[in-house]
Amino acid sequence: MSARTSIAPGRSGRHPAADPSPAQPAHSLDHGEVAARLLAWFDRHGRVDLPWQHPRTPYRVWLSEIMLQQTQVSVVTGYFNRFVSALPDLPTLARASQDEVLALWSGLGYYARARNLHATAKLCMERHGGDLPRDLDALIALPGIGRSTAGAILTQAWNDRAPILDGNVKRVLCRLFGIDGWPGTPAVEKKLWSIAAALLPQARLADWTQAQMDFGATLCTRASPACAICPLQDVCVARREGRIAELPTAKPGKQLPQRETQMLIAQDPEGRVLLWRRPPTGIWASLWSLPQHEDADEAQAWFDRHLDGDFASARALPALEHGFTHFRLRIHPWLIAVNGPHAAIGDNAGLRWTSRAELAAIGLPAPVRKLLQERTE
Structure with missing residues (x-):
């Protein structure tokens, strides 16, 4: 078979065969x-x-x-x-x-x-x-x-x-x-x-x-x-042609949008951290993470429903930036000590109290793991 003979990509043949004469280098190399x-x-x-x-x-x-x-x-x-x-x-x-x-x-x-x-x-x-x-x-x-x-x-x-x-x-x-x-x-x-x-x-x-x-x-x-x-x-x-830096042509650029979010780092008297199971779709789907909210008011409302403590005592930690393919996320973490959960929290499969020793064996988003390692230890 000639080196330039078209070759069908794959075994099943559904995809079209290659053009028998695609672009060639200018020299004679086949x-x-x-x-x-x-x-x-x-x-x-x-x-x-x-x-x-x-x-x-x-x-x-x-x-x-x-x-x-x-x-x-x-x-x-x-x-x-x-x-x-x-x-x-x-x-x-x-x-x-x-x-x-x-x-x-x-x-x-x-x-x-x-x-x-x-x-x-x-x-x-x-x-x-x-x-x-x-x-x-x-x-x-x-x-x-x-x-x-x-x-x-x-x-x-x-x-x-x-x-x-x-x-x-x-x-x-x-x-x-x-x-x-x-x-x-x-x-x-x-x-x-x-x-x-x-x-x-x-x-x-x-x-x-x-x-x-x-x-x-x-x-x-x-x-x-x-x-x-x-x-x-x-x-x-x-x-x-002196075009090494030009090729391949870059993707047309656009500025990534910036998003903000609040994350609660709630710790009980035993030093355990409350984790929240993310939804099955979207970013970090189904991973364990920290309770996350769009703003402080929403975070306080969630806190009051689920935890026994004083939200006013929450301490703001330095923000953390994380980049995704299509946007940048600025995380505002809040560290807060709680007495424990309200009675129903133990029966909630989407929430769990986790010791520091257990964190290594749990699938966590990289910025959440970084928050727990660098911001709270």
Whole structure:
């Protein structure tokens, strides 16, 4: 098969095959040679000691890919090792409680990933005999798995043919082929998928996937890429045209809105802190957190309904800023000693008194954990 022959991305064939002649570098280097050069670079410089590579099972590959969404390898490795020590396979994950899964994920952020991971494990038990399906469309149908993640699972777990298009790969392709426009737009993304599919080598699909991710993460980086030692420097359109800093085109900017919230740190005579279960949807869905309110009046009304104490004695602590993808949150914490709960609080499944020693085993949002560790000790 010619190196420029179109390759259908995935096993099921529902997704369209690649354009047989997507954008090419200006020089004569063909798609097969691009793959050959990157694989040769990977053999010398690639990351081959990552914990999910030994052993490289479908479960471990899937877990690592979900953790690596919007999170760097250096951050993920510790969380991955802790997670697989507690939940070593898909059936064990499916049987675990949501609280256990969220506690193991606590601090990694983007908690929808953990909830989707748990939901996918249960669906695999129900529909796929306790295993991840070896099929592109079946993988994409599962919660939290998009086309690129599905491709990474297929190639790394089974060495099947499927392209990937994560942030690192988008950056590399935009520079190498001189692709203008923000990669998040449908038209640009379609073009990049076509190129990614056409670049697939005939063998070593697992290594090819890892090579692309490593190349973007360690050499063709967002800032200060190492062009002088790049194995593709002679055919890179961005380098030839002096546009390394321009590509990929940045997302059109907009100022993030600022939101304010009040959080109550209520401590009983035993030093326990009152935690509140967040709703099942929205930010930090289903995590344990601190009672949260829009303003002080609402906080006092809630306090008077639930707790025995004097709200006027609450002490304001320094505000804490936390950034989300679409807004910034300024948290105003209030520390207050209480005599205890009103009688009904012990029967409320959405509230719990927690000792300091127990906090480490509970899934808490990162800023809430920071508040409890830094503001009240």
